[in-house]
Amino acid sequence: MKKTLWTLLLLVFSLTAFSQSYFEDGLTSEWHSQRRDELREIMPANSVAVFFNNPVKNRTNDVDFIYHPNTDFFYLTGFREPNAVLVVFSEEREVNGQLSDELIFLQNRDPRAEMWDGKRLGTEGMMSELGFEKALLNSDFGDKSGINLNDFNKILTFSLSEAIEESTTNQPLIQMVNQFKTATAYPDKLNEMSAQVYKLIKNSDLETSDRVVQMLKRYSRQYPDMMEDPLISSFMNAESPEKRMVVKEEVPEQKLDISSLGDMMAVLREVKTPEEITLLKKAVKISAVGQVEVMKAAKVGMTEREIQGVHEFIYKRYGAEDLGYPSIVGGGNNGCILHYIENDKRDLNERLLLMDLGAEWRGYTADVTRTIPISGKFNAEEKAIYELVYQAQEAGIALSKPGVTFQEIDAAGRTIIDDGLAKLGIIKKGESHMYFPHGTSHHIGLDVHDRGTRDALKKGVVFTIEPGIYIPAGSDCDPKWWGIAVRIEDDILITSDGNVNLSADAPRTIFAIEEMMRHPSVLEEWVLPEIDE
Numbered sequence: 074m075k076k077t078l079w080t081l082l083l084l085v086f087s088l089t090a091f092s093q094s095y096f097e098d099g100l101t102s103e104w105h106s107q108r109r110d111e112l113r114e115i116m117p118a119n120s121v122a123v124f125f126n127n128p129v130k131n132r133t134n135d136v137d138f139i140y141h142p143n144t145d146f147f148y149l150t151g152f153r154e155p156n157a158v159l160v161v162f163s164e165e166r167e168v169n170g171q172l173s174d175e176l177i178f179l180q181n182r183d184p185r186a187e188m189w190d191g192k193r194l195g196t197e198g199m200m201s202e203l204g205f206e207k208a209l210l211n212s213d214f215g216d217k218s219g220i221n222l223n224d225f226n227k228i229l230t231f232s233l234s235e236a237i238e239e240s241t242t243n244q245p246l247i248q249m250v251n252q253f254k255t256a257t258a259y260p261d262k263l264n265e266m267s268a269q270v271y272k273l274i275k276n277s278d279l280e281t282s283d284r285v286v287q288m289l290k291r292y293s294r295q296y297p298d299m300m301e302d303p304l305i306s307s308f309m310n311a312e313s314p315e316k317r318m319v320v321k322e323e324v325p326e327q328k329l330d331i332s333s334l335g336d337m338m339a340v341l342r343e344v345k346t347p348e349e350i351t352l353l354k355k356a357v358k359i360s361a362v363g364q365v366e367v368m369k370a371a372k373v374g375m376t377e378r379e380i381q382g383v384h385e386f387i388y389k390r391y392g393a394e395d396l397g398y399p400s401i402v403g404g405g406n407n408g409c410i411l412h413y414i415e416n417d418k419r420d421l422n423e424r425l426l427l428m429d430l431g432a433e434w435r436g437y438t439a440d441v442t443r444t445i446p447i448s449g450k451f452n453a454e455e456k457a458i459y460e461l462v463y464q465a466q467e468a469g470i471a472l473s474k475p476g477v478t479f480q481e482i483d484a485a486g487r488t489i490i491d492d493g494l495a496k497l498g499i500i501k502k503g504e505s506h507m508y509f510p511h512g513t514s515h516h517i518g519l520d521v522h523d524r525g526t527r528d529a530l531k532k533g534v535v536f537t538i539e540p541g542i543y544i545p546a547g548s549d550c551d552p553k554w555w556g557i558a559v560r561i562e563d564d565i566l567i568t569s570d571g572n573v574n575l576s577a578d579a580p581r582t583i584f585a586i587e588e589m590m591r592h593p594s595v596l597e598e599w600v601l602p603e604i605d606e
């Protein structure tokens with residue numbers, strides 16, 4: 074009996090140890106391992122994919138920014154430490170006498186460093202907790218790794234031309250990147266461009282070559298040096314599609330490919346698994362509660378920073394580890410600045426308050442925007458603009474189901490805003506881009522602007538619908554419209570036959586917002602002592 078219990082306990086313990094990632098309620102190591110299997114399925118035969126995790130960024134002096142892993146790296150591994158490289162093979166192969174289809178190289182455990190900066194997983198932990206069969210030290214990445222990159226037909230990675238901040242902390246990463254560059258004869262900046270152009274040419278055919286030439290013409294205005302490459306210039310100057318195809322044959326097949334991996338990751342990351350949807354729902358729900366509580370608490374005289382703090386306090390109260398992006402809280406005219414993050418206006422007045430924020434929950438980020446009248450009541454002009462944005466958003470949400478594209482959703486809302494602004498005498502028809510200068514949708518996930526294709530929506534896609542109208546002071550219209558900025562943004566999950574608005578808990582109609590703002594807030598009782606200078 075005793076022995077059975079002990080075995081059972083041991084079994085439970087070892088299972089949890091294996092299935093846990095850093096967050097006990099986050100994605101499991103099995104989940105991440107399945108993502109690597111899916112990547113292998115779409116990699117070309119006899120290829121290798123190499124992912125470097127993000128460098129550490131210095132904030133000032135000896136203080137760094139909080140580390141955030143590269144999201145592709147995290148997606149495939151669950152690992153959150155710097156100075157690591159993931160190597161995925163399309164097929165199993167022998168490395169140092171052992172069959173493997175993936176290797177990971179990471180920083181060593183170091184009691185002294187861990188005392189200052191926190192626990193490291195180490196190679197043992199990488200295998201026991203994140204389920205890798207083979208984890209090696211980052212100092213073994215180069216010649217000692219047993220991988221001969223020349224054995225592969227294709228080496229897939231991302232552009233490595235951006236300089237990594239020089240620091241003792243980043244030294245192992247810099248060294249690995251340099252070893253990789255040497256081993257692959259990595260091209261310099263200009264040649265890196267040519268490599269991408271070669272790929273475009275290689276993928277062109279009789280029908281598409283005209284379009285490719287147009288695209289290259291645009292590139293060459295930006296990078297005139299490109300035309301010095303004889304293959305590129307003869308492709309562009311060829312007299313006919315047929316002659317272009319002759320040039321195409323001369324373009325060498327390239328082993329190193331720095332653009333396809335992004336496309337592959339976009340295909341994988343675009344459609345969310347049920348586990349990801351659970352995490353996204355939580356991130357969005359928390360962010361919606363933030364909007365609700367702020368609607369109750371907001372009043373004339375508050376500061377933008379204080380409002381930001383209420384949202385962010387609620388995220389932390391629920392245990393969200395981070396923000397998905399810097400919070401945008403803009404009162405009045407500040408709302409017209411699309412990525413306004415100063416949030417330093419004091420004494421908010423009766424005008425509108427635009428709040429675009431998202432909690433990050435176990436790596437996944439929400440992106441929810443609400444616009445409220447700080448006084449609790451929209452005035453006539455604010456109502457007119459708000460109603461247009463709302464109708465545009467409603468039109469987009471109504472369209473959202475498998476098969477529909479971002480462009481169609483955007484067009485539906487844009488027509489409403491264009492007609493509406495013209496009717497109000499703010500623009501002439503067709504000029505709405507002046508006051509609605511951004512797109513309507515983007516994917517969300519591990520990134521707030523997540524990887525994904527621009528293909529038709531599929532079941533499991535999670536994205537935003539966020540039309541907006543921004544009329545900065547001084548605009549060429551009746552001054553009564555000046556300083557009105559409205560954006561309404563919701564996070565939409567595509568289901569098999571329609572959609573679910575994941576952020577529906579945050580009031581969205583004029584009626585529901587004004588109603589919510591009449592509710593008392595617990596913050597009214599939270600009086601802090603005056604601090605005299």
Ligand SMILES: [Mn+2]
Pocket residue numbers: 440515537539562
């Ligand atoms: Mn957004």
